[in-house]
Amino acid sequence: MRPIRFLPLLAMLWLAACSSAAPEQARSIPAVSLATITLAPQTLPLTRSWDGRIEAIDRATLAAQTSGRVAELPFDVGDVVEEGTVVVRFTAVEQQSGQRQAQAALAAARAAANDAAAHFRRIEDVHARGLVARADHDRAKAAHEAAQAQLAAARAGLKAADEQVGYTAIRAPYRGVVTARHVEAGETVSPGQALISGLSLDRLRLVVDLPQRVAATLDPQRPTYILSDDGRRIPASRVTLFPQADAASHTVSVRLDLPENETGLLPGMSAKALFAQQESAVLTVPATALAQRGEVESVYVLAPDGLIALRQVRSGRRLDDSVEILAGLVAGETIAVDAAAALQARRMQREKMAER
Template identity: 40%
Template sequence: MTKHTVPLLLSALLCSAALARAEVPTLLIEARPVSVSQPAEATVEAVRQATLAAQVAGRVMELNVDAGDRVTRGDVLLRIDAAEASQAVAGAEAGVAQAEAGRIKARSDYERARSLFERKFVSQSALDQARSALDAAEAQVRSAQAGRGQASTVVGYTRIVSPLSGLVAARHVDAGEMAQPGTPLLTVYDPAAMRAVADVSQQRMTALGKVPLRASVELPGSGRWVEAAAVTVLPAADARTHTVQVRVDLPPATLGVVPGSYARVHFLSGESARLVVPSTAVLRRGELTAVYVADDKGGFSLRQLRLGERVGAEGGVEVLAGLHSGETIALDPVQAGIAVSTASRP
């Protein structure tokens, strides 16, 4: 190897590194103002949800829906055996007929007593007794009619209809089972209106400041972030946990969110200048968390970072240590690693 070979080889290596680096997309990292937030664990629930329960005793005769089915308000979801309720209606009808007959007799007796009183054949006391008997018979008719109305209402309770349009979240009974008053039958909810509910300590509520609060909701299951449509702080604290419940409404018709799923609410409390890198630029290998940083030789070097929390909905993550403002990183760590390997070959 001549004395001119080493410079030429070094020049070739630098040229190769520069070409490889030119093919890798990069980003200049600078401190920028980002929203400071305080996260809180939350659970998703439906704003409009109802658990339908039996109001009469009877066997489940007809079950028209199952969990996951879509329903419309007014749809008949389930029927309970109406035989006992129908017998109660028949008994109430008979009671009304009996009371009507009693009223007719009492009125006839009163009219007879009044006629006799006018002709001085009976006393005032006899007339008053006849009038009292007629009043009692009329009251008995009203009572029987009320009983008939109540029995007819009970018959309506054997048809379980949906109080809202939405989805069936759960089915709690099977056809043929015996239902008792208060037995849960079905749970339905409206997926168009969902919210995340978080229990926040009183100290943190004080740190967040006065209402109205602003918040973003992270949905870890799908990796999405959505801006809260509204934040409502309930005006009472739990006496056992000393926390305040905060309801964070999701935007209307947020898809892919079901009641009971996990969410994380980020309450916005101000802004501060921070270094943020795209999460896609971070290389994670076991316990190693690093990025490829552009060096002054036209290539990249792997540098380990200490990261903080995820920042905002754009997929960035805060850098706590390992990177400085003004440095350039590779946006594609895999491509940058290939470029480093290519540049190091002789």
């Protein structure tokens, strides 16, 4: 922002080449104090905006991985769930029964494997002394290997049974909000059936569909912002340009990741993506210098003779605490910083001029 200077609106003398009546007219303009700035072009990046939609990066619908009856459904739509919390629990009678059977089968297989191993060691010792036939040694070895295979199968069966018991408690994969319940307590479900849906508000992104000619000129390394409805400019933490275009609409999708903090945005909301493309010289004025009357925008301009005049302008982009001016002003002109103060000064100036 250009430095603000306070100029007394004193009667200003024209150059010596001006007519002799000019100084008299200048002296007739009353002096007023007002904060002003002199306009100068600023080089700013040219941005273009496109409408998009906010969506959650982490969203999921949890499905059943085993059959059973819903025994517990502690959360409803809108509830916040911490990571690892049980969101659906089934009755586990059949699964626990299968787990006990698998444990018993493992114990039997372990005993059989120990017995076969001990028998094989005895046969192998006797065979080494030449007191047993080769066929008996081979049968003992085969029985030992078969017992070891059965033991491995029993261990795998117990692991599968443990997983089936674990499937009766559905846990949240991340911290999020419940968005839908697809079952109710008491219902019987089967594997693959949807149970509950949720999403995380900690990681959001804006998805924009750009025309392919625009996407071809997009540079993801340039500053990119998400513009909310209330005018906030949120810098994107990451920009992802899809490597293909939609065959029907001829558009290319772009994802803008929002920073992981409270932005006030929710999935499903609309927002704009601001893409910086190239730099251009523009005139800007402080937002406080703009006087709004209906749909007409104006600023207070100080003439070389100190007279305060109201001039209509056409504004463009809002840039933090300043506004781009597209038409109505030129570089080198002096304007008032505060439109409200300039209005009072202009009235005071007119009253003093009327008294004279």
